[in-house]
Amino acid sequence: MENILQQIGIENYIYLSTLLFCVGIFGVLYRRNAIVMFMSIEIMLNAVNLLLVAFSTYHQDATGQVFVFFSMAVAAAEVAVGLAILVAVYRNLNNIDIDNLKNLKG
């Protein structure tokens, strides 16, 4: 079985993940809709997952992929709780604009 990386190269995956991660960051900073921010976070998570898989292949080792499973589990849990919080917020404020959430003021 040949290694796909021989043809594509690990560095391409690194660049791709980096860019994807930065796009996620950009999303988080750019939008004020909490749900879209959530999506951006998912993008970031996926960028990392992609890189984990790439390196798993690079090392020819299953550990990286196992890590991705865990990361997915965490992401699922996070989304579930996060969305529940958003629902609660929405119920109280009638919107989910993060600029309105300023109760953490010191």
Added chain:
Amino acid sequence: MDTNLALLLLFAPFAGFLLNVFFGKKLGKGASGTLGTLAVATSFVVTLTFFLQVINTGKPVMVDLFEWLTLANFNVNFGFQLDQLSLLWLMFVTGIGTLIHVYSISYMHDDENMHKFFAYLNLFIFFMITLVIGSNLLIMFIGWEGVGLCSYLLIGFWYKNQDYNDAAKKAFIMNRIGDLGFLIGIFIIGYLFHSLDYTTIATALSSGAEVDATWLSIAALCLFIGACGKSAQLPLYTWLPDAMAGPTPVSALIHAATMVTAGIFMVTRMNFLFNLTPDVQTVIAVVGAITSLIAAAIGLVQNDIKKVLAYSTVSQLGLMFLALGLGAYEIAVFHVITHAFFKACLFLGSGSVIHALHGEQDMRNMGGLKGVMKITYITFLISTLAISGLPPFSGFFSKDEILMTAFHQNKVLWVIGSLASIMTAFYMFRLLYLTFYKDFRGTEEQKHHLHESPGLITFPLIVLAILALVGGVISLPGNSWLNHYLAPVLAKPAHHHELDGTAYMLMGIAVVGALIGIGVAYSKYIKQSAVPAQDSEITGFAKVLYNKFYVDEIYTAIIVNPIYAIGSFFRDVTEAAFSGFIFGLGKVANMLGSEGKTLQTGSIGFYLFAFVLGICSIVVYIFLAK
């Protein structure tokens, strides 16, 4: 045996002190007085046995008790050295001490705290003995501070009067200034010789050990500063006249006969050191001469009977220091002894007068006591003649010796000394005339109560007057027993003046000078019946003299007030500044907190930006910043 006797000598007065402190009130006045007197008399008897022993054997008695202070380079032992000098001192300390105790039994009889008075007197004798018999400088320092303490306690004996307390406090603090000098001197000597024992230092110096001359001079000067404080020399003399606030026996014992001569004792004790520092000797002589002149000048116009005597004491002490500065230790000692006799007699006599007048001390309100107080008058007269330096009274011999030494070494000092002597003769006779001659100037009430003092008061007066009369025999010109006796403790041979023409001429000048002083006093106070003016009417230079050259005021202005001013400055400014600095640190932290708090905007967007930038900085710092 010697050890036990020495301890008895030392602890008899201490036992008297303890008994009087703890049981004096229960014993009653007579018993406590007798107890105190007996305690000192015991010491006197022990001293006498030692004195005879040392005269016979010629060897000092050394007693070493235990190691007291441990220092890196040497130890200081609790030890006593009973040699010719200390025994001579003890003789008159305990002797006059006993007499004054006897006197006090009667004099203090009306005081409710009489047992305390005797306790303090005993304590004083205890410390004085310690001072004198110590075998090293530090034991002397114990006594030195101890007598200062007793002086403080006794000056402030009537502690309800805050003026007296002020005088006591002043005496203590002035003494402490001198004590600091003494202490520094001890440090330097300890550093140089690695010992404080007199014998060790003397041996080291006589064997010609390598010692830095500059440090030696500084040490000698520091010791002299100590002596200045204790013996009331310029510039530390102002406490002594104020010390007259104490009961009169205290003035006689402490501030005339014994404690104030401690400075002379110390310099004589350390004569081997002072001999090697001629510069310091010059300083001592000059200070002594000037003190004697200034004090005599102030004494000319004082109206308080005890103040006159106090200034006269300062003046006579100045003469003694003059002798010390000239290297004539045995003459200084001689004058100390004669002075102790006649000055104690004078003070006790004045006490007798004050006693008769119920506390009146102003000479302007006295006069005419000659008839009523015969014994007091006669003893007073003898002592006055002695202090004025008329032959054959004891004062003549000692004072004459001092002046003769001065004449041979430095004419200027001789002139100053002679001038002081003439003034002494004047003011002493002024005192005598104003007190005992002419008519009584006090109130009718006082006149009614005038009486001769009881026997317990006149007895010491008579003894002291006899001593003042014949005391000169111990060191007659040409054939001095004292010089011979003191020779073992002095590093240099005694001064010996040939009884030649110069000597007789000087004696003549001294006598004529004294007679001039007496004559002036006679013409003014007997012939013209002058009475000193009231305070407000004194003008001109007399006013300056009357106010003691304003020395106290000057000291207050240049030393005491600045210290208080600095104190206020410290309290109001620097304390606030230090405190402000510390609180300032707290305020800065507080401010950082409240400023930093505003960063906490609550805006998630802002946090995210900060978050991202923070991550960037960390990444840059870790991976890129190289």
Added chain:
Amino acid sequence: MDISFVLIILLFGAAASYFVGDKWASKAALIFSTAAFAATAYLTYKYTGGASVSYIKTWVENPMIILGFQADSLSLTMLLLTTALTPIIILATFRNSINNSRTFYALILFMAFAMAGTFVSVDGFVYYIFWELSLIPIYFISLLWGNGDWESRKKAVVKFFIYTFAGSLFMLVAFIYLYQKGGNFLNTTLYRAILTDKEQFFIFLAFFLAYAIKIPIIPFHTWQANVYQKSPTAGTMLLSGIMLKMAIYSIIRWQLPIAPKPATEYMYVFVGLGIAGVIYGSILALKQTDIKKLLAYSSLAHVGLIAAGAYTLTLDGIRGAFLQMLAHGFVVVGLFYAAEIISRRYATGEISEMGGIRVQTPKFASMFMILVLASVAMPLTFNFIGEFELLYSMAQTHIWFAVIAGTTIILGAFYMLKMFQQVMLGEQNAKPFADVTFGEAFVFIAIIAVLIFFGIYPKPITEFITPELERLVRIINRFN
């Protein structure tokens, strides 16, 4: 039986006084503190007989912390001071009615426990724990049972707490740094740690901050006068009698042997600071109108002298500091007790409202006078021995140090006698002043007896401590 036993007694005593209830707390505290003193005395006796009474045990393996309580002559002497003063201080509180007294006495004993631990610890970490531990009880004692209104008291006490605590943190940093160098916190290891000049300098400075604040050396003293005034007298006694000795002891035990080079190099600075404290404290004492504040500033002057002596690095200076520490511990407790008696009966601390006490209570006046004289270093009192050695060590360093520091005997006499005159002498005050009770007199007599006995015969103490001090001085001067 080893030295940890004393600590256990004190700790157990603290617990016991708390649990026996308000009524019996003071008695329990007195009994336990006396027992601690007896145990210490017995251990000292055993130690002089050649037995080892140390307690050394590894506490934590990593980092290496050793629960070590070493009994050498120095720590035993300080332990004796602590356990001797604690019963005296407790006895001095007997006449007061104290709210919630079981907590009060428990705190006092706990504080004694912490201070005793500081004196005997050989492990820097354990030492540091005890050092900080001692701060907690005094904080509560001063805060809850102090004088004056709550706000100003709280301000003073909190300032003191934060200030000393902040200073001590530097010491902790120094210890952690030293641990890296030495591998454990034992003082003997740390003495041997090889440090560059720069490291020594910073370590010295870190220790100095901790100690200078606690002693206090100017300009770190601003907490002192207020806290002394606001604290209850027992607290003031603990602070001035024992706690500040912790810092001086630590200078001798920790700071100088670990980092002697800067001490040698900048000796004049540190000796100068101490002496500046002497003058500054004395002059300020002259201007005080409150008796406790006056004593606080006089304490500042005295400890300045002690610190200056310790920083001369000579045997005389360090021994003098040690002796004076003991003497000052006793005399300051006695003076504060006298001040307490007066201000309690007059219900004021203002000197101007006092006077004429001697007429009414000659006994009290005499005892107070002796304490005043001891505090101005009268010969034949213990203080003279200490002060003489201190001043002599300064004279060896530089003669002007001795001259300037020596003004303490003048200024000290000035302010103490002035205070004594205004407080005790003069015409009888309108306010009656009850004579001292037997218990009060006992406290004074105990203190005076100690001061005079060792003033006349200090040899037992000097002989006891000198070999150990000589060893330390050799370590301190190892670079010369």
Added chain:
Amino acid sequence: MLLTIFYILSAITLATAFLTILSKNPIHSAIYLVLCFFSIAGHYLMFNAQFLAIVHIIVYSGAIMILMLFTIMLMNLNKEDEKNKSMLSRIAAVVSFCLVAFVLLATFIKAQPTITEYAVSGKDYQSIKVLGQVLLNEYMLPFEFASVLLLVSMIGAVLLSKKQHINN
């Protein structure tokens, strides 16, 4: 061939990711995001990680995105009513994006990887069988923890979204 597929997939991934963020309507965002996830699943397939790809699609596209869509619809957000952030924030966001991208890329470029050749062990390491073994042997405990985590988050979500009155 594979490289071309990679480039195409990458382009889709990045483009849909961007579109997710830039779409005004959250519904569109969600749909773009699903596309993005599919393309990532494509990447996984290229690695021959079939199981992972399938799990990815099931979890992300199937579960998470559906959950999000439901939430969006629940809140009635399927309109373009979101107010834009201030110009300053947006510029700052762009600048931050460029900065992070620059910093991360610079870091990777500077790191100069020492990759010479890609190892081919020939071993099976990513089949379902192997993964199952690894997961249930070596990572047994974390695996169980993951289940606890999911349980807790489930309970949490239920509790949080329960209707409750909040008194202001």
